[in-house]
Amino acid sequence: MSDPSTADQPPRRMTWQKRAIHDAVVDRHDHPTAQDLHKELLHQGIGLATVYRNLAHLVKEGHIQAVSHEGEIRYDCNTDQHAHASCTVCGTLWDIPLPESVEQTSSEILSVEHVTLTLHGVCRNCTA
Amino acid sequence: MSDPSTADQPPRRMTWQKRAIHDAVVDRHDHPTAQDLHKELLHQGIGLATVYRNLAHLVKEGHIQAVSHEGEIRYDCNTDQHAHASCTVCGTLWDIPLPESVEQTSSEILSVEHVTLTLHGVCRNCTA
DNA sequence: AGTCTATTGAGAATGAAAATCAATTTTATT
DNA sequence: AATAAAATTGATTTTCATTCTCAATAGACT
Numbered sequence: 198m199s200d201p202s203t204a205d206q207p208p209r210r211m212t213w214q215k216r217a218i219h220d221a222v223v224d225r226h227d228h229p230t231a232q233d234l235h236k237e238l239l240h241q242g243i244g245l246a247t248v249y250r251n252l253a254h255l256v257k258e259g260h261i262q263a264v265s266h267e268g269e270i271r272y273d274c275n276t277d278q279h280a281h282a283s284c285t286v287c288g289t290l291w292d293i294p295l296p297e298s299v300e301q302t303s304s305e306i307l308s309v310e311h312v313t314l315t316l317h318g319v320c321r322n323c324t325a
Numbered sequence: 326m327s328d329p330s331t332a333d334q335p336p337r338r339m340t341w342q343k344r345a346i347h348d349a350v351v352d353r354h355d356h357p358t359a360q361d362l363h364k365e366l367l368h369q370g371i372g373l374a375t376v377y378r379n380l381a382h383l384v385k386e387g388h389i390q391a392v393s394h395e396g397e398i399r400y401d402c403n404t405d406q407h408a409h410a411s412c413t414v415c416g417t418l419w420d421i422p423l424p425e426s427v428e429q430t431s432s433e434i435l436s437v438e439h440v441t442l443t444l445h446g447v448c449r450n451c452t453a
Numbered sequence: 454a455g456t457c458t459a460t461t462g463a464g465a466a467t468g469a470a471a472a473t474c475a476a477t478t479t480t481a482t483t
Numbered sequence: 484a485a486t487a488a489a490a491t492t493g494a495t496t497t498t499c500a501t502t503c504t505c506a507a508t509a510g511a512c513t
Contacts, residue, residue, distance in 0.1 A: 210479050210490055232469075244493035249470060251491095268501090269469085270396045282434045291434055298426035299442070306410045306419055307446035314427070314442045318435035338459055338510050360500070372462040377501065379460095396470090397500085 209254065214243050218251045222261050228271035228290045266290060266315070280314035286323035337382065342371050346379045350389050356399035356418045394418060394443070408442035414451035 221234050229237075235248045252272055255261045262273040266283065275292050278300060282291040299314055349362050357365075363376045380400055383389045390401040394411065403420050406428060410419040427442055 212479075212491065214492070230469090242493090246471080246473095246494085247492055265393050265396050268393050268396065268398045282432050284435055285438065293432060293434065296426065296430055298424065302424055302442075302444065304410050304421060304444050304446070306421065307412055307444065307448040308452070309444045309446045310413065311445040312442065313445065314430075314440065316430065316432050316435065316437045317439040317441065318432070318437045320435040324436070340460065340510075342461075358500090370462090373500095374463085374502080375461060 209258070214241075214247050215251045215254070217241055217243060218248055219255055219260060222252075222255070222272050223274040225274075226292075228264055228266070228273050230269055230271050234272070264290070264313075278312070280316065282316045282318070282320075284320035284323055285317055286319050289320060337386075342375050343379045343382070345369060345371060346376055347383055347388060350380075350383070350400050351402040353402075354420075356392055356394070356401050358397055358399055362400070392418070393441075406440070408444065410444045410446070410448075412448035412451055413445055414447050417448060 217238060218234065221237055222229065231245075231249050231252055234252070235243070235245050238248065252261070252263075256263045256272075259276060262276050264271045264273050264281065266281075267288075271290065273292070278295050280293050280295045280299070282293050283289070293316070295312070295314060299312055302312060303309055345366060346362065349365055350357070359373075359377050359380055362380070363371070363373050366376065380389070380391075384391050384400075387404060390404050392399045392401050392409065394409075395416075399418065401420070406423050408421050408423045408427070410421050411417070421444070423440070423442060427440055430440060431437055
């Protein structure tokens with residue numbers, strides 16, 4: 198849990214809260230919001246502000262990813278390039294592999310650093 | 326501006342406010358938020374709640390599209406399948422054509438109805 | 454014109470996220 | 484171990500986007 202990147206304005210300290218928040222994201226494979234995580238960590242006495250703060254830190258440090266989904270921000274322990282599948286009925290969000298063709302996508306407008314791909318549809322559960 | 330789809334629980338009425346909001350979205354090619362549009366329509370005396378309400382209606386009726394970007398919802402007059410390019414520095418969002426390969430993407434998890442693809446990077450302006 | 458009812462708009466309510474700040478805890482240094 | 488300096492915490496407040504409420508208004512239809 199150290200910052201390998203160069204962008205470290207203030208030296209970051211390790212706290213049990215930060216580790217707990219990190220672990221909570223890694224342990225879950227749904228894509229929790231900050232509020233979801235706070236509910237889960239409440240019994241350990243971790244405050245809401247601390248959850249928001251450390252999620253932001255963890256994203257900046259590249260340990261987790263923030264996913265913008267339907268106007269809310271969810272957190273994803275999978276930091277590899279990947280796509281998402283999203284059920285328009287139940288709202289579940291799955292990680293799926295990013296098609297090779299997309300990984301090679303380029304643009305004349307900007308130098309592509311990162312791509313976001315989400316497939317929206319009705320999942321098997323909600324079709325039945 | 327009539328609803329071609331079958332899902333019309335309450336019969337919709339046409340108001341000059343709704344038309345003004347629709348036109349405002351169509352006239353802009355940046356991707357405004359509800360607040361942006363309200364600022365623009367304030368001088369016509371259109372209330373904030375009305376902007377939010379009608380944007381939701383227009384989306385439901387398929388006249389405009391809602392785009393979830395960095396935790397905020399922006400509106401897009403382009404209802405065709407298309408992708409977005411987003412500058413991580415200045416925040417600008419462009420419409421770009423959706424690669425054919427993505428259009429044909431399928432998934433075992435769900436029946437794909439709609440795909441969202443965003444390329445993130447630094448645009449020409451912000452590189453120079 | 455008259456009736457019915459969806460829509461409007463001002464303001465209140467909600468809710469997520471960010472900011473505040475004194476108290477606490479880490480980390481580096483004796 | 485004890486100490487000092489500074490980043491972090493958490494209860495709370497603040498901010499701000501979005502939704503809700505409801506009386507007044509204005510489309511649509513006869």
